[in-house]
Amino acid sequence: MxxxxxxxxxxxxxxxxxxxxxxxxxxxxxxxxxxxxxxxxxxxxxxxxxxxxxxxxxxxxxxxxxxxxxxxxxxxxxxxxxxxxxxxxxxxxxxxxxxxxxxxxxxxxxxxxxxxxxxxxxxxxxxxxGLTAWQAFQKTSNLGGKSVLVNGAGGGVGSLLTQLLIDAGAKVYVTASSHRHQMLRSYGAIATFDYHDQDWHQQLQKALAGQPLYAAYDTVNGQSAAEIAPLLGFYGHLICIQDRIEKAPLPAFTTSISLHEIALASxxxxxxxxxxxxxxxxxxxxxxxxxxxxxxxxxxxxxxxxxxxxxxxxxxxxxxxxxxxxxxx
The missing domain is CATH 3.90.180.10 (Medium-chain alcohol dehydrogenases, catalytic domain)
Structure with a gap:
């Protein structure tokens, strides 16, 4: 035919x-x-x-x-x-x-x-x-009550992932352009930060009252993902959705975080x-x-x-x- x-x-x-x-x-x-x-x-x-x-x-x-x-x-x-x-x-x-x-x-x-x-x-x-957000979501489990970050939550993947995490009971913090904040808060995000602000890391740490994150999902690139690694606690999870992390972002035998790579096309x-x-x-x-x-x-x-x-x-x-x-x- x-x-x-x-x-x-x-x-x-x-x-x-x-x-x-x-x-x-x-x-x-x-x-x-x-x-x-x-x-x-x-x-x-x-x-x-x-x-x-x-x-x-x-x-x-x-x-x-x-x-x-x-x-x-x-x-x-x-x-x-x-x-x-x-x-x-x-x-x-x-x-x-x-x-x-x-x-x-x-x-x-x-x-x-x-x-x-x-x-x-x-x-x-x-x-x-949708499938990319789902694959990222599946990299972590037992999310109930745990603090997580979606970096770049205003796009298609990030907004869907945010909703999945909230539905799983996680306390979700997000970064996005300011005009996306109202939408993300309506989904149930705990706090929203504008990634254009140079001090958004500090703003997030203040909102967390000094407590570390259980997981961070980055939709930007490998460098961005590596930069948020210090925000994670012991045995935390860093999920790189866009790009990948080529080099361990933290010294060995410290917080021992797990690195996850998402590749739907693969x-x-x-x-x-x-x-x-x-x-x-x-x-x-x-x-x-x-x-x-x-x-x-x-x-x-x-x-x-x-x-x-x-x-x-x-x-x-x-x-x-x-x-x-x-x-x-």
Whole structure:
């Protein structure tokens, strides 16, 4: 089965405005694959970051995009349990053509069923930030009553992670731009700090009355994560969601903190079938929470498929915390 479809293609430029929209022919499905006709595509900061050339798997003509949702139009022979016409959302394998397309081939094990009561746009906004937040959340346990920090809680990952931690009973302190503070306090954050303030570390320590943190989740970069390591107590946890910590941030035999690295994309390469089954099951649970208004996505702004380069360029210049979703009519 061959299908001709339309997609945005990347030819090496770091400028999203130089993406090229053209048709291409998709080949037959492998046994484990499913063909999705996209209805909505979630845009993420990682989409423009990959255009900087970070992925060794990207070649000229790569189709970008990691998130999307749509309806099943064809299945490989091992995926016949998946019903044609059913709705799924997904996070793509970065080694293959991405979601900036009218159609996409997805590994069947990565499909997350969309609840009937959840709209297409919300479903497309979920996978990358939602699953990343969930993987970070799972790095720690027994959170009830413990003080934790989310550094960079105003974005999609940080805001979802904040809610998950609060629901688990943690005392959550957050940093974000000041215009995001009211939203985060409405979720139940104990205190909010503006990361633009040079003394926010001191402000946090004062709010903690000198007590250390049990865990800190950093959504900024490895350097930022290393800088908050001294705020952790003995056997604390430092979770680096964006980037990684290459060198131990504290001397040996001191607080003996545990370092955690989050890499959702690596699940496609190194995750086994059992791990994928658990992630998909958890993803479906979170989608149900979103549908029931128990978990809140960031503010969503819809655009058209043809607007993807312009919106991605804007997102590159200013990540304002708004989630952009491109719709295909």
């Amino acid at each position: 061959f299908i001709e479809t339309k997609a945005w293609h990347w030819y090496g430029s770091d400028n999203p405005m130089e993406l090229d929209l053209k048709t291409y022919q998709m080949g037959p499905l492998a046994d484990h694959q499913v063909l999705i006709e996209n209805r909505a595509i979630g845009l993420n900061p990682v989409d423009w970051k990959l255009m900087l050339g970070f992925s060794k798997d990207w070649k000229q003509g790569q189709i970008p995009g990691v998130d999307g949702m749509g309806v099943v139009v064809a299945v490989g022979k091992d995926m016949r349990h998946i019903r044609i016409g059913s709705r799924y959302t997904y996070h793509t394998d970065l080694r293959f053509p991405g979601s900036f397309s009218h159609h996409i081939v997805v590994d069947g094990r990565a499909l997350i069923a969309v609840p009937d009561r959840l709209n297409n746009v919300s479903a497309a906004a979920f996978p990358c930030p 699940t496609h390469v190194f995750g086994n079938d059992q791990q994928w089954a658990c992630l998909v099951q958890d993803g479906q649970l979170l989608l149900n929470h979103i549908a029931d208004y128990k978990l809140h996505l960031p503010q969503i702004h819809t655009v058209q498929f043809e607007d993807i380069p312009e919106v991605l360029s804007s997102l590159k210049q200013n990540n304002n915390g708004i989630k952009y979703v491109a719709c295909i009519n």
